[in-house]
Amino acid sequence: MKWFKFYEDLHGSFRIYWRAYGGWSALVRSPYLFLAIVFSCLMFPYWEEAWWQVALNTISNLLGFSIGGYAIWLAIGDQKFTDKLAGPGRDNGKHSPYITVNATFVHFVFVQLLVMLTALLFQAWIPEYNGSVYIQIGTVTWFLSAIGYTLFLYALFMALAAAFTVFRVSQWYDRFIAFEKKTKG
Secondary structure (H helix, E strand, O other): OOHHHHHHHHHHHHHHHHHHOOHHHHOOOOOHHHHHHHHHOHHHHOOOOOOOHHHHHHHHHHHHHHHHHHHHHHOOOHHHHHHHHHOOOOOOOOHHHHHHHHHHHHHHHHHHHHHHHHHHHHHHOOEEEOOOEEOOOOOOHHHHHHHHHHHHHHHHHHHHHHHHHHHHHHHHHHHHHHHHHHHHH
């Protein structure tokens, strides 16, 4: 029974993250996904080759940095400020700003893990021929490479999304401190 509880907890956490992120509508309307698609089309010759090698090298470093940055976000900050951001859901059914910011970081890490798993699958299943990667095995591989490379670029653009999220929080904090100073003095 405890085994199933773990899956229920995981599913519940994933559902909360996905709703706080904005779900499919936020993903489809994301300017970062749009940029990833545009750049993927522009870089067509590159993802036709062994794109997964660059993805694995890049994402493994980015993932460690992202998890470290996420831990720092959770660990530091003014408690009064955090209390203002956190709390029960808003009257309109949306999540608190604290949960929304956390959902952005979780999405960033989640996309990076998807890229890493996709790249590992490509590395395992695309055959090698005479020391070079043999890609000419059909439209399916070409299509999957397009998706994989676009996902890789999306993960890179999500770094920008995470940076803007931190910047937005710093603006909130700046206004919070200004308000605190104004009310004290």
